[in-house]
Amino acid sequence: MKHPYLTEDHSIFRSALRKFLLKEAYPYYDDWEKNRMVPRVFWTKMGEQGFLCPDIDEEYGGSGVDWGFSVIINEELERVGSGLIGIGLHNDIVVPYISEYGSDEQKKKWLPACTSGKMITAIAMTEPGTGSDLAGIKTTAKLEGDHYxxxxxxxxxxxxxxxxxxxxxxxxxxxxxxxxxxISLIAIERGAPGFSRGRKLDKVGLHCQDTAELIFEDCKVPKGNLIGDEGKGFHYLMNKLQQERLVVAIAAQTASEEMFSLTMDYVKNRQAFGKNISQFQNTQFKMAEMATDIEMGRAFLDGLISEHMDGKDVVTKVSMAKYKLTEMARHIATECMQLHGGYGYMEEYQIARRYRDIPVASIYAGTNEIMKVIIAKNLGL
Structure with missing residues (x-):
């Protein structure tokens, strides 16, 4: 399907990225899953080829292109595996806080390293006792002289x-x-006094994507690391959550398309009772239902991406997409595993990994229950 917001330049870019991933990602992804980490060398290779933060201005090492290039990166990385979501977070969720709200000094200091892959970024909102209730965070930053x-x-x-x-x-x-x-946003660098990592968390899925606890104990941070203005952190977060949730929706849609393709190949080749299981009516109905959901999801998502790229406020639609497409992906994962039969439960079949990786998409970036709250509120209820 040709996306309406993409041009020939985007197609050339996608081809180059696919060629790169066929060489640098697909052959190693299973090892990354076993090792529970995407190696840093992959990040630097992505940076060298211009696949990190392509929308950043050229003076900071980016290409200054439109967000359609980022959409392509998110789609192609998801086709490799959901565990690469950390790269999308770096490109389209964390770095935009610096590029939009950061000072000239902060941009010059950090953005070139972000586009090259030498600096990996993260954003820390969730706390042990605080998830969707962002206003209830307990982490404090007290200004003492030139440091927080x-x-x-x-x-x-x-x-x-x-x-x-x-x-x-x-x-x-x-x-x-x-x-x-x-609430304020403060950038804390590796090695800052009082900053340590807790456990590397052992998750049900997304095994190669590193997820951790972070601990700040009288952590000393230069005053100059404040992002934007003090007290405006919540406002900045709300402005950027639209794109974060859209990234999750893009990944969910792409995962659904991938799972459907895997299953289509399987049912056409797997035989039972003397014929391919694709010839059974139950299989045909299941595949028809999924194909319909996927086509409708893609049409809605493509229109939404176009509106987002045009700078429109599409918070309600993004909330709808994040909720509906992640639920769709979870349903499709279950149906596709069932159609694979016993083999679907085997780790050697990709559908098993997809089945593990998909459910968390309905939880992170704001739970789907929160998405429904936003939708209801914006409907005037």
Missing amino acids: IVNGQKTFITNGIQGDLVIVACKTDTTISPSHKG
Whole structure:
């Protein structure tokens, strides 16, 4: 399917990226899963080829292109495996905070390393007792002279182990009401005094994507690492969550397309009772239902991406896409595993990995229940 927002330049870019991934990712992905880590050398190779942060201005090492190139990167990485979601987070979720809200000094200091792959980024919002209720975070940052002193703990942090620069949501004012007005974003670099990593978390799926606990104990951070203005962190987060949730929706749609393709190949070749299982009516109906859901999902998503690239406020539609497409992907994972029979439960078949990786998409970047709350609120309910 030709996406309406893509041009010939995008197609050339996709071809180059696929060629790169066929050489540098597909042959090694199973090993990365076993080792529970995507090696840093893959990040630097991505950077060398211009596949990191392509929308960043050329003066900082990017290509200054439109967001359609980032969509392609997210789609092609998802085709390799969901465990590469940390790269999309770096490109399209974390780095935009620096490129849009960072000072000239911060951009010059950090962005070239982000586009080259020498610096891996993360964003730390979730805490052990605080998930979707962002205003309820407990991590604090107290200004003392030229430094902030940060105390608190974060969990479920994507790129938490390998992250060199972590944008941390913290309370710089614990007395203000409403409490979300006291939230600020502070960039904390690897090696900062008082900054340590906790456990590398052992997840059901996304095995090669490193997820960790982060600990800040009287962590000393230069005042110049404040992103934007103090007290505007919640506002910045709300502005960027639209793109974060859209990235999740893109991954879910792509995963659904991949699982369907895998299953189509399987049912056409697997025989039972003397014929291919694709010839059974139950199989045909299941495949027809999934194909319909996928086509409808893609049409909605492509229109949404176009609107987002045009700078439109599509928070309601993004919430719909994030909710509906992740639920669709979870349903398709279950149906495709069932159609694979016993082989679908074997690790040597890719559908087993997909089945493990998909469910968390309905949880992170705001649970699907929160998506429904947003949709209902924006409907005027």
